Structure formats: structure tokens, C-alpha cells
Amino acid sequence: MDTSYAPAQLRTFLAVAQTLSFTQAARRLGIRQSTVSQHVRRLEEATGRQLFARDTHRVDLTEDGEAMLGFARTILTAHERAAAFFAGTRLRGRLRFGASEDFVLTRLPEILESFRRDHPEVELELTVELSGTLHRQLEAGRLDLVLAKRRAGDTHGELVWRDALDWIGAPQLRIDPERPVPLIVFPPPGITRARALEVLEEHGRAWRIACTSTSLSALVAAARAGLGVMVHSRGLIPPGLVPVPARAGLPEPGGVDFVLLHGDRRGAVREAADALAAAILAGGDRLHRGGGG
Incomplete structure (x- = not known):
């Protein structure tokens, strides 16, 4: 049995693991879906284990697939650092990166720390805002790269992962079906705020705003206190x-x-943005698998 793990196969594995879709992985990597299937099959042959449980409707990681995530990241990180070292090129410039509030409590700082270590001459400037605000700042040319929720009806952006949304609240909270739903929300143009109001109005449920803040930490504190419910990414x-x-x-x-959404700048800034985007895509599963609780 050939136990070598080719970087191309590992990148494909990560793309499928993050999107849970062979089609989306192929689109992200710019390869055919048959090539995605081939890469996964060869990796499964090399490991002697099934990495994905899949049928015509769903793709999920197996326990061995979950274990492979860490190994794949480690191997790819070492490969990319070696390639960068021997290429003799160093990224430079000021990179304005925007991340939505969703990632405040995740392991995104670890990815950024690794990027700064690998590219010390890039001046990384971080902006944390609501997804809707980041979209506007990118369009206005005030950011070079954004990691955020996709807006309703929008098709732009490189998919990092797709997740279900849940209503969440304190374990002891009870919702009275006869009274307005107490909502904990970001202010406009919050994307989860808009989704919460939209689905409640579509189903004729009355609602009231119990707490609003631009800070995810403040919203979480309000929810833990039992003030209401919020719509949040399941992962x-x-x-x-x-x-x-x-x-x-x-x-x-x-x-x-x-x-991930790119701005219009080119040259050194675009190269730095591409490098950070690649790091986020390679470590994207860390943003939601055990990242935010």
C-alpha cells in the first residue's frame, strides 16, 4: 500500500471537508469533480481508511476523516513553508483584512499568527465588523480581503464553508408561543438579524428586540443571561x-x-491577500470545528 500523501490530494481533502460537497470543492479548486473524487479515492487508498461517508444527498466526515484533518493541515503547512523558503521570495506590503464578528471567539487568531510568522514583512491591518459592513467597506476600496457571511442573493466570494443556522439561547430559557419572540441581534446591516426577522414575519410570529449590539461578546452575554434568542451559525x-x-x-x-472576498488591488497586495486566503482555506475547519464552542 502506498502511504504517501500528495499535497494536491490533501488540499482536495480539506476543500471537501470544509464544504461537505464534492461539487463545491471542485469549484473552489478549479478542477473537475471527477478529479476531486479521484484525489479522495487515492487518499483513502493510501490511508486504508474511509474518510467520508457519502450518498446521493449528503457528505460527512468519518471519525478517520476527522483525524486526518489535523494531519493534512500539518503536512500542508510544512510543505508550504518549505516552498516559500526555497523560492527566495518574500511577501511585502500593507494588507487590510476584514473579518466578521462571528470569528471573535474562534481560532482565527492562530491562523493570523501563523501567517504573520511566515510573512513578517506584510503589514497586516485587521478590521472586525458586521458582515454587511465589511461588504460595504470592500466595495468602497477600504479593505483588500474579507472573511464574512455571504449576503442573501449574492453569488460572489470563495466558499470557505457552508453551515446551518440555529436559534440559540440559554439552557434554562423557555419561549412562550403566545408572546413575541425576544430577539438578541446585531444592528442593521446584520445578516443574521435580517434572516431572523424575515423568517419570523414569513411565519406570522410576533417579535421584539431584547438586546442589540455590534459586539458578539455582548450578544452572547445577553443570551447567557436568558434575555432572549439569537440566530447563529451551528458550527x-x-x-x-x-x-x-x-x-x-x-x-x-x-x-x-x-x-472570502477580494478587493480590486493588484501587485504585492494581491499576492499577500492570496497567501492569507490560502492559509484561511487550508485551516478553515479550525474556524468552526471546536473553535467557537
Whole structure:
């Protein structure tokens, strides 16, 4: 059995693991779906283990697939550092990177720290804002790279991962179906705020704003205190909060895509943005698998 793990196969594995879709992985990597299947098959042959459980409707990581995530990241990181060292080129310039509030409680800082270590001559300037605000700043030319939720009806951006949205709240919270739903939300143009109001109004449920803040930490504190419920990415549920039980009768809030979006700048800035985007894509599973609780 050939136990070598080719970088191309590992990159494909990570793309499938993060998107849970062979089609989306192929689109992200710019290769054919048949090539994605071939890479996964060869990696499974090399490991002697099944890495994905898949049928015609769903793709999920197996336990061995979950274990491979860490190994794949380690191998690819070492490969990329060696390639950068021997290439003799150093990235330079000021890179204005925007990340949405969703990632405040995740392991994004670890990815940024690794990027700074590998590219010390890049001046990384971080902006943390609501996804909707980051979209506007990117369009205005004030940011070079953004990691945020995709806006409703928008097709732009490179998919990092797709996740379900849940209503979450304190474990002891009880929702009275006869009273307005107490909402904990970001202010406009918050994307999860818009989704919460949209689905409640579509289903004729009354609501009221119990807490609003631009700070995710403040919203989480309000939710832990039992002030209300919030719509949040299932893979990023903060510690101390849980999905609201189905008996509360809240309508399904749907799903969300987390994407990378590039600005219009070229040259050294674009090269630095591409390098950071590659680091985020390679470590994207760390942003939501055990990252936010």
C-alpha cells in the first residue's frame, strides 16, 4: 500500500471537508469533480481508511476523516513553508483584512499568527465588523480581503464553508408561543438579524428586540443571561448556549455561507491577500470545528 500523501490530494481533502460537497470543492479548486473524487479515492487508498461517508444527498466526515484533518493541515503547512523558503521570495506590503464578528471567539487568531510568522514583512491591518459592513467597506476600496457571511442573493466570494443556522439561547430559557419572540441581534446591516426577522414575519410570529449590539461578546452575554434568542451559525455556537428546542415552534432559519472576498488591488497586495486566503482555506475547519464552542 502506498502511504504517501500528495499535497494536491490533501488540499482536495480539506476543500471537501470544509464544504461537505464534492461539487463545491471542485469549484473552489478549479478542477473537475471527477478529479476531486479521484484525489479522495487515492487518499483513502493510501490511508486504508474511509474518510467520508457519502450518498446521493449528503457528505460527512468519518471519525478517520476527522483525524486526518489535523494531519493534512500539518503536512500542508510544512510543505508550504518549505516552498516559500526555497523560492527566495518574500511577501511585502500593507494588507487590510476584514473579518466578521462571528470569528471573535474562534481560532482565527492562530491562523493570523501563523501567517504573520511566515510573512513578517506584510503589514497586516485587521478590521472586525458586521458582515454587511465589511461588504460595504470592500466595495468602497477600504479593505483588500474579507472573511464574512455571504449576503442573501449574492453569488460572489470563495466558499470557505457552508453551515446551518440555529436559534440559540440559554439552557434554562423557555419561549412562550403566545408572546413575541425576544430577539438578541446585531444592528442593521446584520445578516443574521435580517434572516431572523424575515423568517419570523414569513411565519406570522410576533417579535421584539431584547438586546442589540455590534459586539458578539455582548450578544452572547445577553443570551447567557436568558434575555432572549439569537440566530447563529451551528458550527460556531458559543459555550454556555444551546440550540432552542423544536417545541418552541421557531421557524427554521436556513443556512449561511462563509466566504472570502477580494478587493480590486493588484501587485504585492494581491499576492499577500492570496497567501492569507490560502492559509484561511487550508485551516478553515479550525474556524468552526471546536473553535467557537
